[in-house]
Amino acid sequence: MTGPALPQPRGELSAAVIAALTSGDTALDSTLPPTVDPYGDDLQLALYVLYELHYRGFTGVPDELEWDPGLLAVRRSLERPFLAALRRDVPPGTSADEALDALLVEPVGHDDSSVSHHLQRDGELWQLTEYAALRSLYHLKEADPHAWVIPRLRGRAKAGMVAVEFDEFGAGRPEEIHARLYADLMTDLGLDTTYGHYLDRAPAVALATVNLMSLFGLHRALRGALVGHFATVEVTSSPGSRRMAAALRRTGAGKAAQRFYDEHVEADAVHEQVVRRDVVGGLLADEPHLEADIAFGVHATGLLEDRFGAHVLKAWQQQHSALRTLPHGGTERKSP
Amino acid sequence: MTITPDGPLLLPGPVEVTLPDGTVVTSRRFTVALCTCRRSRIYPWCDTSHRRRTKNAKETR
Numbered sequence: 001m002t003g004p005a006l007p008q009p010r011g012e013l014s015a016a017v018i019a020a021l022t023s024g025d026t027a028l029d030s031t032l033p034p035t036v037d038p039y040g041d042d043l044q045l046a047l048y049v050l051y052e053l054h055y056r057g058f059t060g061v062p063d064e065l066e067w068d069p070g071l072l073a074v075r076r077s078l079e080r081p082f083l084a085a086l087r088r089d090v091p092p093g094t095s096a097d098e099a100l101d102a103l104l105v106e107p108v109g110h111d112d113s114s115v116s117h118h119l120q121r122d123g124e125l126w127q128l129t130e131y132a133a134l135r136s137l138y139h140l141k142e143a144d145p146h147a148w149v150i151p152r153l154r155g156r157a158k159a160g161m162v163a164v165e166f167d168e169f170g171a172g173r174p175e176e177i178h179a180r181l182y183a184d185l186m187t188d189l190g191l192d193t194t195y196g197h198y199l200d201r202a203p204a205v206a207l208a209t210v211n212l213m214s215l216f217g218l219h220r221a222l223r224g225a226l227v228g229h230f231a232t233v234e235v236t237s238s239p240g241s242r243r244m245a246a247a248l249r250r251t252g253a254g255k256a257a258q259r260f261y262d263e264h265v266e267a268d269a270v271h272e273q274v275v276r277r278d279v280v281g282g283l284l285a286d287e288p289h290l291e292a293d294i295a296f297g298v299h300a301t302g303l304l305e306d307r308f309g310a311h312v313l314k315a316w317q318q319q320h321s322a323l324r325t326l327p328h329g330g331t332e333r334k335s336p
Numbered sequence: 337m338t339i340t341p342d343g344p345l346l347l348p349g350p351v352e353v354t355l356p357d358g359t360v361v362t363s364r365r366f367t368v369a370l371c372t373c374r375r376s377r378i379y380p381w382c383d384t385s386h387r388r389r390t391k392n393a394k395e396t397r
Binding site: 104105106163166167171239265266267269270273274277 | 384
């Protein structure tokens with residue numbers, strides 16, 4: 001299996017990481033400049049590239065570099081400011097139940113701050129296509145980062161987590177793996193379904209949403225936050241997916257495109273129940289000291305999703321692309 | 337089976353449901369959420385339409 005091509009660097013940090021992966025010389029200085037923006041393009045891309053070694057890697061990069069001590073030290077130095085910024089920026093002191101209960105209400109009427117509300121009512125096909133391209137960084141590995149938590153759970157939490165993941169991975173049927181359904185959706189929208197194809201076009205706000213899952217998934221110490229992330233995704237998915245399915249129907253995007261979100265309306269109404277009752281409930285019963293971490297995971301997910309949504313809606317309001325323009329990309333069109 | 341406080345009925349799947357008009361629908365999912373509020377657009381399956389509605393809700397996706 002060959003991985004995607006390495007992306008173009010976006011600053012000194014990402015340039016150093018990409019150069020190390022290309023040359024194999026991984027003796028990097030892991031000291032960060034004090035002014036580094038934890039949510040910025042350079043740090044987020046450097047982190048994204050290092051995390052990708054744990055998924056599918058990159059063409060021309062040896063698989064063994066996944067556990068290279070030099071690269072792991074750099075990864076840690078990038079994770080620290082990212083995690084510190086998240087802890088600083090989320091609301092403090094709520095319980096896991098309070099954090100999740102806040103997501104269990106739906107707005108009356110139209111929500112101006114929601115991408116799926118916008119797409120359902122006013123979205124144009126090029127906007128749906130851009131949204132699908134940006135989300136492909138996650139959905140082409142849908143549920144993969146959450147699988148890392150399985151060995152760190154026990155009993156009810158583990159059984160619930162595995163049951164939901166089994167569903168995400170097609171319940172034994174490869175043609176129904178959610179990542180595969182997403183690739184079918186992309187095909188309907190005329191997008192390139194190659195894994196990692198849109199990495200260069202994804203701004204930092206999009207990379208951060210995926211880096212968050214990798215960060216939580218790869219660290220056992222953050223297992224509570226990973227469960228909080230998973231619960232947030234499952235709780236918010238069903239109504240959001242209904243709006244996305246409606247948007248794709250209205251714009252005539254195609255049957256496979258609708259199928260992905262139709263499946264998520266029904267599946268995630270079940271997943272939400274299992275995740276809240278068994279995964280969150282089971283983990284809290286087993287390890288009550290993780291309560292604050294679960295709430296942190298919920299809030300951090302909401303924070304980064306809100307930033308992503310605000311970026312996308314702002315670009316579209318100005319009739320701009322929400323994707324990055326490539327520096328050497330030749331002719332650029334509005335749709336990807 | 338589990339009765340949730342204000343949501344669906346949870347049943348271990350697979351489940352076959354006979355609707356009032358005689359139609360039989362099937363879900364092969366490991367757990368099936370049956371709508372009890374009758375507001376679901378994909379009845380008899382739950383689509384979270386039972387949720388409370390508010391003027392200030394936030395959603396993330």
